Amino acid sequence: MNLQLKPGSVVFENVTKKYGAVTAINDVSFSIEPGHLVTLLGPSGCGKTTTLRMIAGLEHPTSGRILIGGKDVTNLPATDRDVSMVFQSYALFPHMTVGENVAYGLSVSGLSKKEAAERAKEGLSLVGLDGYEARLPSELSGGQQQRVAVARALVLEPEVLLLDEPLSNLDAKLRRKVREEIRDLQQKLGLTAVYVTHDQEEALAVSDRIIVMNKSVIAQEGTPRELYETPASSFIADFIGDANLVEGEILDQDEVNANVRIDTLHCKLPSRGLSNGPTKVAIRPDSILLEQDSSVMTGIKGNVTHASYLGNQIHYSVDSSLGELFVVDYRIDNAITAGSDISITFATKGMSLIAS
């Protein structure tokens, strides 16, 4: 199919959205480059869906400016914006066939019936649903419905494609497959896409960049790798990597590395411009190493309170002087039973300093 795509940028300038006394978005600014897939990630109620709906024009900001493709669209209603959206519930029109659904946007914008039907057909073949035109949405599986929703949005050749939790209605196995399909299509067509999810694994897998939101503001913005490896706050560390937050102390540091003491252990971590003294350290669950063998008990002492076997990994809850720790261990042959005393050490990777 020949999609005449002219991917556009999306810019938010100091956007605030209030519902009465409640502030849903508080002074948010960001910009999304053309051709990128950017994920809005955050816990429920953080404002990510409101942000997406403001790009779509379904909500309008209380103050601030929104630009799409360089044009100010702040006051334009959804109808007049060059963006399309894939809804969480897909929102396929149940009284129209798949073909009519995909052709809907084309026909309301004035295309002839025949031309709209032809382009709809091409759109369906783009998502691998050739020959499904005459079916009703209710006759398709969840994954197929999802693809119809994508096709319906794409045939309009939007400057920006919006996806609101597009995988949340699919079962776990299908999710990975559809996720990859969406990413492939986006890269193949060079689309600008904004993707909303609350699932950090999904966000890491599909995005060029991630904007993490929390409590109506942007908590951190960056590539998946930046977010995972250098979380800017304890919230990001916890939300992106399920990290454990422990107290530590920066003893001394140079431009590159800091010498950090955590309880009785000393480690070298990338310095992040923090001053010497007490600090917080984020440690990912698989970077905590447990040792049961009393002969090599050199680390911090602890006690396993729970152990759950998950097939390819074991999850432990550990009580220690650092507090309650969550540990993931892939050495399943070395299972430790609950109640055992253990010694804790840290892996060389997967730890970072956090400004407290």
Place this chain on the structure above:
Amino acid sequence: MGTEGGNIVRTSFFPWLAMGWIGFAILPWYVIEDGFWAFEWVLDGYPFDSDYASALVQITLGKEWLLPLIFPLLAPLFILKRIKSDPIYAQTLIISGGFGLIYLLGQGFIVGIDGWEYGVFENTFGAMETRQYGMGYGALLSAGAFLILLTTGLAATGYLRGDVFVTSAIGIVIALVATFVFLPVGKILFSAFIDENGLYALNAFSDNFFNKKIWGLGCLTSSVSCGVGLNSLFLAIMTGTATTLLGLAFALVATRTDFRWKKSLRVLTILPIITPPFVIGLALILLLGRAGSITQFVSELLNIEPGRWIYGLPGIWLAQTLSFTPIAFLVLIGVVEGVSPSMEEASQTLGASRWQTFKNVSLPLMRPGLANAFLIGFIESMADFGNPMVLGGNYDVLSTEIFFAIVGAQNDQSRAAVLAIVLLTFTLSAFFAQRIWLGKKSYTTVVGKAESGAHAGMNPLLKWICLGVTIPWAAFTIVIYATVLFGGFVVNWGRDNSFTLMHYAEGFGINWGENGLNWEGTAWDSFWTTITISAIAAPLTAGLGLLTSYLLVRQRFKGKSLFEFGTMLSFAIPGTVIGVSYILAFNVPPFELTGTAAILVLCFMFRNMPVGVRGGIAAMSQLDKSLDEASLTLGANSLTTLRRVILPLLRPAIVAALVYSFVRAITSVSAVIFLVSADHNMATSYIIGLVENGEYGIAIAYSSVLIVVMLLAIILVQKVIGERKLRRHNRVENISQETTPLTSSSPREKQA
């Protein structure tokens, strides 16, 4: 998809401005006595005759005050080329539309049939030599155009996200409700304060209001009758109580017993919809009146003198209880089913007996539902006009007293207004109680997920009480309806019981004359008028109701709760009050509507609109909002979305609203009786006239014809709609059970 140049012209206000000009410069400005659609005016002196001239010509015929209306029609011409976001565009439209609308209405109210309506103007500007009549199509079109210009201007300032359609729809609904609900009701409140000389006087109100005739307690101590206010209140409480208790018994039998015919009980619920309100009273006279069948039988058996006890409180109460029990049944079936079986099972596993479970768990959970049923019965009884009219005897109630105050020898409008205010106070209090008290408190225990478990069986004593009450009552109802159906085939019920077709021949005779088919019967005239007017009113009512519900469910705007209140208000206004208020409001300029078919249509529209609104709200709440949003993001505007997405999905609700408004228009009597005229007589008021003349035979024959016609209409529609739904359902089911069509995410997938 984006805004192209062509779009601006296509969606601009130009057609509306053109409509304004047509109304102002071409069509007759004032109402035409012989009717606009007769087009006699075209040949009869148009365009220069002062009765038929357009406003533009009227200016030269001594009505100079119409001249300023030209400015709001000229101003928008200068901004046709401007774009929406230009502030001048919005300002020009708002000022033009607003000024035009206010000036047009203002001059209509200020200059009336006798020149100045208010002394202030006469003193300032001197006496006026000319006069003006009610507004006609010219004024209507201009007013409509000004309204749309105003809302288009408001939308251009960004109001309601700049949506012209939604802004205009809200404007139109507000204008209509203000004109046809608030104006008449306001007028009635005012006229209560006017004495016989037409002056405002507080004592006129207090004299009429604090009157023995309304509040007198004489009946408690002597043989004098009590005041009508107390009579109505007493009757309404008795009827509310009786219908609630009977309704509960029916609901329990229908849902909690293994009674064999309990399915057919539900048929009962359809009866009040298709029964003109006085029919039960009429049938009661035939059975229990002095010459009634049961009376005759009993008096012969026991050798006692037949009495007239049916005329008065016992008769009205019996008739109302018969009429409104099905409504209470309908309400309470939902309530009884709403009590979660698991609650009852929990109670029983904790060791409570079936009676204790019912008394301590089920009944308290049903309490709000019972209160609701009582209030509905209360309002219905207060508003009921037909049964007291037929059976009243000397037990006067408010609704009939209002009627006699207007049509009787006294023609005392201010007394009618005061009585109407008393009646309105009662029904509105009940309405508010229902909304405030029940709105927040809901004990319904039905949750989204399917619940297993059966309702607890009933305590045997309770079960037998319920069956013992409901079976005879249902049998009595059947006898009543049998009387209605057969009553028309009897020469003179109770006196000469031989079979005859003469009543039908008199009412519905047809013969084949030289001019073809000859509708000879006396009833045909009012019958066709009724069908025509109801058929015109039904789509308008349904359309207005559904549009309103769309605005309420799908749009957010300031003052929405007030908007909702205004549109639901007419539900609590008794028909008699509507009738009186329409007479007061619409028999003088600027709105001269009495005697036309239009006033009947309008009356039905605004009386029955709340039903359409409720139905629409219920149906639309089932539709996932993201369907609308998907359509909007795909580039459709809200009008296209409504037309192509929402309306097709609402088809069952639309049809229900259509049928219901049609049937309600046919059975309505209380408001109609004030508004009918020689040209436009309605079936119900015609039948009431027959009853007053004692012509029971033809009255009952006519009633049964109406019932059968409405029943056929309902069955026909249900067949058509029902089958279509079924086909669709089968088609979907055959292929997949994957998803539910309307919310598009089935619970199973949601859990994943």
